[in-house]
Amino acid sequence: MVRVQSFFFGSEWVLGRPFTKWLFFFSIALVSVLRVSVSGAASINLFWDSPLDPDIAAYRIYYGTTSGSYAYSLKVEGGQSCTISGLQEGETWYFAATSLNSGGLESDPCQEISYAVPISPPPVVDTDGDGISDADETNLYGTDASNPDTDGDGIDDGTEITQNSDPNSKPAAGQKIWLEAESGSLGAPMKSAADGSVSSGSYIWVPEGQRDNYGTAANGGSAKYRFQIDQEGDYLIWGRTLAANDRSDSFFVAVDSGSYARWDVPRAQSWSWDVAASVHLAAGEHTLTILNREDGTKLDRILITSDAAYVPAGAGESVQPTPPTPVPEPPASARVWLEAESGSLRTPMQSAADASASSGRYVWVPEGKGSNYGISASGGSVSYRFQSPKAGNYRIWGRILAGGGQSDSFFVAVDSSSYARWDVPPTSEWSWAVAATVSLGAGEHTLMILNREDGTKIDRILATDDFAYTPK
Known part of the structure; x- marks a missing residue:
């Protein structure tokens, strides 16, 4: 665009005669397009096209927080870009540019643009x-x-x-975990038998003559127990045993995925306590396995303790039984609902009111604010953090409104994946469309919706592993 102006400058007397002076402003090319990109939390880069005028010597950038009224200006020589810093967070700033010729004459300002400086999250x-x-x-x-x-x-x-x-x-010093031998998961030929002299009236064994198992065979008869450790440390595993002779006085014992160790129990005519193993355990759940070695060896009760000075006696301490905690079944299907406006918005993506939206609002980049075909981070976006209750394949739906033509697409990405184009069906009313199908682990994830074509609206989001479900 070119501006041409002429102005009457005034008159004066020269050699006794009045002389009229005219000053002509020759054509000065306008800056036609001004663009912005984000440089930092409170800084931006401005770019503009060089007018087709060899007499352009410099440019002047005007900016401020009031549209059309600029408190600041910056002269730029030798280029078509500049960086403006020190913009106050949370304010909307307005920018315009003029061109200056070699005589210092200045063009009209170009079309004004604006930028809303985001507020940085607290550290x-x-x-x-x-x-x-x-x-x-x-x-x-x-x-x-x-x-x-x-x-x-x-x-x-x-x-x-x-x-x-x-x-x-x-946890209290010297944690003690008492296990009744018959409470474990028994693998035949290990079985439970009654005895009125033991702690709960029953013990376990592989009956004499059934089978010895010197090679740690898994089918030799076993008992498995799960237990919970409160605090990491060294633990002693005790067993209350009865071994009548030297052919019926040993088991194998293992913790978690460790190797089996031979446990030779003392031969005696009455029940007695003996240390089966000494192990270092982390806090959390563990598994103890008692494996038959010599049939006829009996086991009544087990103690797992970090109190090295404690020696159990008799049938051991009386413990009030704790009912097992039921493990909840995972839901038949996972459905995670998100309101579009609940995400973290980046301008020019913004929230707008609509009584027909699910909570009265939706998000969009208003028509005319700029499409973003190149997946630019400054093109306007909204991000969401959500919890996937279980691992699996998920379908991500969006409730959208798209007028068609140039207002019917977004980009979408989950976690660190690349952006994929999401073409939504043109419609005159809110409707549901599939944005993506992804594989998710259980836990927290991030969903990004990035503007591609301004004017495309999104109201609500659903992530579900139920592929037979269609939201209404």
């Missing part, structure tokens, strides 16, 4: 360095944000939370 603070943010310690776990080991058990809060232990509860 994550972990005062005690335990790997858990102060906010989560205070609001989620109830731990001391200034003490890495709230319960003083020698394990930092972050590690306890990772291990599903309670960071606020220190």
